[in-house]
Amino acid sequence: MTTFSTVQSIEQAWDQRRRSQTDEPRQVTERRERSVRKILADGLPTTRHEEWKYTSLRPLLEKGFVLNGSVKSNAVHPDVDRLVQSKKQAYSLVLVFIDGCLDQDLSDKSALAAIGFKTLSQAESEYDADWWDAWQSAPGMTGLFAAMNAGFARNGAVFKIKKNQIVDKPLHILHIATPGSSSEVSATRLVFALEDGAKLRVVEEFIAIGSTTSGWSNGLTQFKLGALADCGYYRIVSAPDLFHTGSVSVVLDRGSCFETFSLLAGCRLARVNVDVKYTAPDAECIINGLYLTRHNEHVDHHTCVDHQVGYCRTHQLYKGILNDESRAVFNGKIFIRKDAQKTEAYQTSKNLLLSKAAEIDAKPQLEIDADDVKASHGAAIGSVDPLELFYLQSRCIGRAEAMAMLCRGFADDVVMRLKDDSAKRLLNARVADWFAQEVRRAGASS
Amino acid sequence: MTMLEIKNLHATVDGKEILKGLSLKVNEGEVHAIMGPNGSGKSTLSKVLAGHPDYEVTSGEVNFEVNLRMRNVLDMSPEDRARNGIFLAYQYPVEIPGVPNSVFLRAAFNAVCKYQGAKEVSEEAFAPVLKEKCKLLGMDEKFIDREVNVAFSGGEKKRNEILQMAIIQPRLAFLDETDSGLDVDSLRIVSDGVNKLRRKDNAVVLVTHYQRILNYIVPDFVHVLYQGKIIKSGGKELALEIEEKGYDWILKDLAH
Structure with a gap:
């Protein structure tokens, strides 16, 4: 067992994994290894690193989370079933991960088949190298936690939504941390490929059973939208003692529309990265968020929207309410490249500080290289x-x-x-x- | 019976004295109009009375009748002044994004209920009350679901103030330039609303620049406020005289 503490420990954990996972196709292992090598080359960032200036990894490193524990059987906890059933009343498409492990029995298996569901390992062996390489080179994938997930995640799900397929019911993905899980990293990877004209709504929710259940979830969620595809992705984290790192990567084709919302309402330490790239004109992204913090919680949103082509629209609003000694970080980058004429991009960060000891570091960042765009950004910090x-x-x-x-x-x-x-x-x-x-x-x- | 008694009131904002010894007495059932040139202290008086945090009272008294006893208003928090029956209709109503009018109005109504020892009302029980008040004031029900004053036109904001007044049912309504920025139709609707809410035991103070609103809400007394003091009082004919001749003649009279 090796813990997440140093670059050496990550390398050691990887070597152990490679030796034990002998049944994995070679190209899968090699692809994973590339992600791990990236981490080893970069090293672990300190607060001297620009991207990590306001968020220290120290609390996470000190907890000594196990990177490569044995494959667990699903934990049986009396509250799990009740929790899932309560969600099922409202949503008929449910996918459940317990402590990072996919629970097929609790999930709506038959309904999921209709939206091209495969487990991560199925998809890794069935889909070819080119297909996976495209996901591997998606925006944000070189980030520390995205790379860690791509290297180590054993569990996950891959969805292919067919051309013009409209999925009426939202897909509700539940990540449940149980009290027994606290020492291991639970890493899950989700991949959504929406073909042209497809429509899907996804809720991804991270919760814990028992108010003091701690643990670390490191999620990677990827989207690729075909032309005129329409997708909503709503991410909720509410588990006060959980460590949470999440990477969201989005690639948008012509005329597609992506609406996303990140709600952080309870987390010991959270870092959520959202990376969006436009690859063709007329696409739109609404990227909103809300963080509600208290006690000594620390939450960090880093978003990056890359307008490489023209005629796309970004609307971003992040709001935060901070109480007690909590801290929040908002760093929002929007790049409008030279050829991205007629871009519209608006970014706002608004924060409410309810206590003198609370702290927000807001850094809206807009870089414009094109000369015919509509863009604005701003940050507001204040009390009521x-x-x-x-x-x-x-x-x-x-x-x-x-x-x-x-x-x-x-x-x-x-x-x-x-x-x-x-x-x-x-x-x-x-x-x-x-x-x-x-x-x-x-x-x-x- | 005396409802409000202001004695020799001095008040400052940002260290500058605006009210310089203002005295005024309002009895139950009366309508008073306060007129005066720009910068005379009309809005300051309204805000001081409601307990606006930017205004500081440096001397003088403001007493208000509560359960047959005169009580010092200046010692009360803004919410207690309101709960005891003092209402200020703002010249510039504040926009509150994210808070629906219905939530706000029910909270106000329940705060009064609680203060008076009555049971608070549920959303379901409040909805018909709100609808009825809207009807009384000729207001569209769409007001109910909109965020408080957000993206309201000038006239809608003023009407929304009167809707709040109808829900809270104050004993003393202080209307701060409620007529300014209103077209003729809106002015009539707002005035009708105020008149419908009048009772023998409540009182209205209109702060205004123009005689126009006084055609609809007829005052018993008209006062002229100048440089932080009331320099002349009279009946409703005084307003007509001011409309015709301006304020100069009053100032000249004073000089003699």
Whole structure:
């Protein structure tokens, strides 16, 4: 067993894996190895590294998560079944991972077959090297955690949505951490290939059973949209003691439309990277997010949208509410390359600090090399607007309630922009949960 | 019976004195109009009364009748002033993104209920109340679901203020230039709304530049505010005189 602590330990873990995984096709192993070699060449970043200036890996390294434990059988926990059943009432397409392992029995196997579902290992041996190489060279794949996932993830799922196939029901992917899982990295990889004109909605949710279940999930989620394809991807992390790293990689073809939302509402340490690349004109990406933090939580969003071609549109809004000593980082890059004329790109980061000890590092970044574009970016950091507070108070509403109402309004403003109604309802419910916890906390302390 | 009594009020904003010894008495059932040139302190008076955090009272008293006793308003939080029956309709209502009007209005209504020891109402029970008030004020029900004042036109914002007034049912309504920026139709609708909410035991103070609104909401008294003080009071005919002759003649009279 080798833990995630140094570059040497990663190399050692890889050697062990290569020796033990003898049944894997050679080209699969080689492809994985390229990702691992990339990490070994780069080394582990410190806060002197520009991309890691505000987020230290130290807490993660100190926990000593096991990189290559034995393949586990699915943990049996009495709450797992209940949790999955409760989700199934609302969503008929469910895919369940427990502590990083795919649980086919709890998932909707037959329905999943209709959307081209394969397990990661099936797809690794069935799809050819060219197919996989394209995913390997997708944007963001050289990032530390994307590369770690591509190197080590044993579990995952691959979906091929056929041309013009419209999937009505959202696919709800549940990652459940159980109390027994805390020492291992659970790495899962998801790949979604939407052919021309296909339509899909995906909710990926990371939760834990038991409020103190800690663990580390390192997810990699990839999308490739064909011409005129339409995809919604909604990512929710709500597990207060979980370490979470996630990489989302998106490639958009002509006229395709991608809507994504990242909600971080409870996490010990989170780093989510979203990388989007336009490869043909007329595509659109709506990339929104909300982080709600308290205690000593630390959440970090790094997004990068690359306009390599013209006539594409990006709309980005990230909002955060930070309480106690929590910290958040927002780094949003938008590149508009020389040939990307008639691009529209708007980026905004808005943050509400509820405590003097909370800290936000917001860095909107817009680099424009084309000369005929519409683009703007901005960041706002502040506390609750005293005039809004006064307005509510002058309408009989007590100060504490008025504060809560304004914070909720601040959060709802971005949630309500979602185009997909079922995603809106779900995210709204998760946001409501977080605020209910805040009210209970305020009640307990007063 | 006396409802509001302001005695020798001095107030500053950003260290600059705006109100310089203002006195005013309002009884139950009365309508007062306060007029005055720009910068005379009309809006300051409204905001001081509601407890705006930017305004500081340096001396003087503001007393308001609560359960037959005169109480010092200046010691109360803005929410307690409102709960006790003082309402300010803003000249520039604040936009609150993300908060639906229905949520806001129910919270206001329930805050009053709670303060008066009554049971709070559910969303379901409140919906018909809200609809009825909208109807009373000739307002479209679409107001209910929209975010508070966000993307409202000037007239819609002013109407929304009166809708809030209808929900809270204050005893003293202070309308700060509610008529400014309204076209003739909106002015009539807003005025009708205010008139429908009038009772024997409540009072209205209109702060305005123009005599126009006073054709709809007829005042018992008209006061002229100048340099932070009330320099002349009279009946409704005073407003007509000001409309005709401006303020200069009053200032000249004073000088003599």
